[in-house]
Amino acid sequence: MRTTVSQIAREAGVSPATVDRVLNDRDGVRPRTRDIVLQVARKLGYFGPLEAAAPDVTVRLDFVLPAGSNSFMRTLKKNLLEESAARGDVTATLHEIEGFDPERLSAKLIDLRHRTDGVGLVALDHPQVREAINALAASGVRIGTLVSDIPTVDKVGYVGVDNRAAGRLAGLLLGRFLPPGQHRIAVFVGSLAYRGHEEREMGVRSILSEEFPEIRIAGTAEVSDDRDRAYDETMRLLEHGDISGIYNIGSGNQGIARALREARRDRKTVFIGHDLTDATRLMLLDRTMDAVIDQNPRVEAREIVRLLASSVKGTVEPEYMPRLQVVFKENIPSN
Template sequence: MRTTVTQIARAAGVSPATVDRVLNNRDGVRARTRDIVMQTATQLGYFGPVADTATARMRMDFVLPAGSNSFIRALRKHLLDEATARPDVAVNVHDIEGFDPERLSARLRDLRGKTDAVGVVALDHPQVREEINALAQSGAKIGTLVSDIPTVDKVGYVGVDNRAAGRVAGLLLGRFLPPAGRQRIAVFMGSLAYRGHEEREMGFRAILSEDFPELEVVGLAEVSDDRDRAYHETLRFLDSGNIAGIYNIGSGNQGIARALRERQMERRVVFIGHDLTDATRLMLLDRTMDAVIDQNPRVEAREILRLLTSSVRGAREPEYLPRLQVVFKENIPTS
């Protein structure tokens, strides 16, 4: 049975109308999207039978943090979904409990000689960097995902510009808060061991210093993406003084929201966070959150698979930085 336009659209992450325009060589499609559609159509056999991949099927492993982080759970799902549309790739996902460089390093060590490529959401830790480099030297192609580590031996990074994301958060807080003299801001993060979280904090503090010096960061809570810890830290901040704004760099939004509602502060404290999930969607709708800085896990899953697959085959694709999107109550995507 011939591959359909709908199947190609689903695998490429675009609409059937876009696929139709590409296959019929019509205008109105960006060059990168056109390349993605054509590669997907070829892999799915739209232009004719593809070669038997039984002996050429590559193994690809992804190492992700375990836990309640809704964005990472969505990323995991999209990685597996994308893999089902690629007969040339066998994907395995490994979940690492906790922000633990020992466990992460051990899992990377176990993959030596057993895989063609590894995508990793990694802590920027000396031991982890050494294991990534050793894994690359064993022949595996490495791609960093969501949070980059610039100094390791890798083929590329797929994720947003986290420093820019932090600057956007600072701009939103600065513009949302009324000019009322010095105001106190609380900052939450998952772990300083994630370079992406560190870069968001740097960007956030930089724009406050440049454009909003009246906003004072009075505390930084490292909560390991644990919503219960985020809840208790929020109560501590709220009970210690007048908090005007909260910026959550990582996960744990539900814990912060719970504390704000208990103290009946959800309409008085400006709350900015990351990643549009089922939970943050509801927080935007009831105005507990004021804005969400979103990145698309489906796009990131598709692009890391493309980056690593091309690298294993000897090709080279540029790193891909997905666009940031700021979501408010008024522009929540319908799906």
């Protein structure tokens, strides 16, 4: 059985909440306390017994992620390489796929057969991609999905947030922030080929229907996580009616913010998005964005590396689902 947060808390002499903040790399913990918690977590085997079990085995990991200007993905890529290098028993290679292209993604996965021990990927839920993943797994490569899951493929686990819960959380924020009365909102999607984006849309629709029926989704725009397309779609929606709120499921927040400012709607439109980056941090500070639903890329990188390396070395580890955190201007964590 995997070590629990409560066990670490008892051994370290701190509260479970403190352990949770440390493991999820959140602020509010003194450096010395953080060091103690991490030391205890390692001693109790929270991160897996890899070094003790097989210190002489080097695991080859490959990570396949979308290319582009997505700030969250850039941070995730950086953390994947850093977490892999920090272990000493892992070598990591990063591959970037241009566009939402199942053929390119499938070709890359097929190319990795017999060249790697494990693959972590942010993948489209597409028949061609699913076949390539299963073929790669059948060749003996361990597969882990990251950020957006594909439930039906042969994999060792998924590391990422509950995306349906994230969508429901966004809908709750919109419902609470908007004043009483009828409202029209817009929903922006990176690509519904990502199951995570589809689940977030399902989540926001479900809670609005259940608890805020006076809020109607007037338009949904699929913008491929492109800020210029997000800008154009925002301007189009604003020109064709009064939009009280915007929920951006994926990337492209900068394009939406630019359109809201140019239309002088930045202080009148409730704007909820995802992932705390340098750009969204500034948007929170100037009140263009009202809230950011954050997932921690450093924790996700650490956990996918641990999951894959453990599986390659023969240790079964449970899936880890990082917690969602809502960030407002008033609680922006320090860099």
